[in-house]
Amino acid sequence: MSDNSPENRRAIAWRISVYFAALFVVPGIHLPFFSVWLQSRGLSPTEISVILASGILLRLVAGPMAAHAVDRNGRRRQAIIVLTWLSLAFYTLLGWTEGFWPMLGIWLLHTAAWGPIAPFSENIAVLASTRHNLQYGRLRLWGSLSFLVTAYLAGLWLKGRDDNWIFILLLIGMLGLALGSHLLPDLRLPLNRPRIAGAPAMRLMRSPLFLAFLGANACLQASHAMFYTFGTLHWRSQGLSDAQIGFLWAEGVLAEVILFAVGQRVAQHVGGVGLLALAALGGAIRWSFTAFTGDFSVLVALNLLHAATFGCAHLGAMRLLAGGVDPDASASAQSLYSAANSALLAAGTLAVGPLFAAFGGLAYLAMLPLSLGGGLCVLLLWRQRSGLQFVTPAA
Numbered sequence: 390m391s392d393n394s395p396e397n398r399r400a401i402a403w404r405i406s407v408y409f410a411a412l413f414v415v416p417g418i419h420l421p422f423f424s425v426w427l428q429s430r431g432l433s434p435t436e437i438s439v440i441l442a443s444g445i446l447l448r449l450v451a452g453p454m455a456a457h458a459v460d461r462n463g464r465r466r467q468a469i470i471v472l473t474w475l476s477l478a479f480y481t482l483l484g485w486t487e488g489f490w491p492m493l494g495i496w497l498l499h500t501a502a503w504g505p506i507a508p509f510s511e512n513i514a515v516l517a518s519t520r521h522n523l524q525y526g527r528l529r530l531w532g533s534l535s536f537l538v539t540a541y542l543a544g545l546w547l548k549g550r551d552d553n554w555i556f557i558l559l560l561i562g563m564l565g566l567a568l569g570s571h572l573l574p575d576l577r578l579p580l581n582r583p584r585i586a587g588a589p590a591m592r593l594m595r596s597p598l599f600l601a602f603l604g605a606n607a608c609l610q611a612s613h614a615m616f617y618t619f620g621t622l623h624w625r626s627q628g629l630s631d632a633q634i635g636f637l638w639a640e641g642v643l644a645e646v647i648l649f650a651v652g653q654r655v656a657q658h659v660g661g662v663g664l665l666a667l668a669a670l671g672g673a674i675r676w677s678f679t680a681f682t683g684d685f686s687v688l689v690a691l692n693l694l695h696a697a698t699f700g701c702a703h704l705g706a707m708r709l710l711a712g713g714v715d716p717d718a719s720a721s722a723q724s725l726y727s728a729a730n731s732a733l734l735a736a737g738t739l740a741v742g743p744l745f746a747a748f749g750g751l752a753y754l755a756m757l758p759l760s761l762g763g764g765l766c767v768l769l770l771w772r773q774r775s776g777l778q779f780v781t782p783a784a
Contacts, residue, residue, distance in 0.1 A: 411569030417539025438742025544635015614737030627683030664705030671697025672760030
């Protein structure tokens with residue numbers, strides 16, 4: 390079977406799709422319900438913000454350090470396998486830990502292993518899409534679909550049950566991910582190809598266009614800080630049931646899944662930079678209205694904009710990374726992208742704890758400047774939107 394035969398392409402697409410489905414079971418439970426579990430362990434809103442934000446900040450170090458090694462040795466699959474099993478081990482310890490400081494320590498160990506997994510996974514999917522002529526969006530949509538189904542079913546399962554079931558469900562999800570990581574294809578680059586001179590991360594960070602790209606995506610992703618951290622707690626305070634909350638999380642991602650399915654056509658019309666612009670516009674609308682409503686029917690309409698605020702931003706970023714970065718720097722570029730997102734998301738997460746405690750749902754208004762800031766960074770990329778190149782290998 391040749392490397393690019395139809396049979397091999399289908400096999401690679403299937404393996405990556407199944408892995409993405411396993412990967413997104415974890416955030417499908419974590420994002421809507423993990424803060425609820427932390428609250429059930431006696432932590433305050435500020436302590437919850439600190440735990441979640443500190444883990445996000447740790448990705449700033451863990452991701453790029455691991456990416457530098459992976460760009461040099463090319464062992465992306467092996468790195469993911471080791472990291473998923475380590476993250477499972479540390480997360481298991483968290484369930485038997487009491488008190489803010491011990492929980493923070495174990496959470497940081499878990500996050501150090503967990504942090505590089507998502508960017509390395511995306512890196513494999515982008516490389517496979519380029520090398521085997523696959524559509525990235527159709528690989529990634531299985532992750533979003535998994536998130537959708539998991540969030541909805543978890544909401545139904547948790548209704549009327551003890552909050553400790555949140556931890557148990559997450560443990561099962563992480564075990565499934567660790568097993569699923571062995572399905573990933575082993576994609577390595579030819580040894581005799583031109584390579585990036587010096588540290589790829591340093592070359593990238595000297596590119597003004599890449600810095601504008603990081604700024605745009607960091608702002609757009611950080612605008613979800615209130616939604617990710619206190620969305621469920623806020624909706625509970627508004628009288629929504631866990632089943633309704635699970636539906637809202639899942640329904641927003643359904644719009645994202647549809648976008649990923651047709652994303653190739655959308656991107657051909659507006660391009661990667663155009664997708665980022667749509668994300669900025671969607672965020673300005675979504676957060677402005679979410680701050681003032683607890684009506685379920687209105688929230689159903691607003692959550693469809695998740696296809697713009699997250700889906701367009703992510704699909705646009707992956708398209709720009711695939712075309713603008715040489716494969717030898719791809720893991721570093723992916724990790725810097727993830728680290729920049731994590732840095733601003735951590736700051737936003739820290740900020741929304743006191744804001745939510747003081748103002749409740751009006752804390753969503755603090756997300757509006759982030760969407761607008763992302764739009765300003767997009768303007769810096771607009772003139773170079775055709776054939777955007779961040780860094781290429783040395784001759």
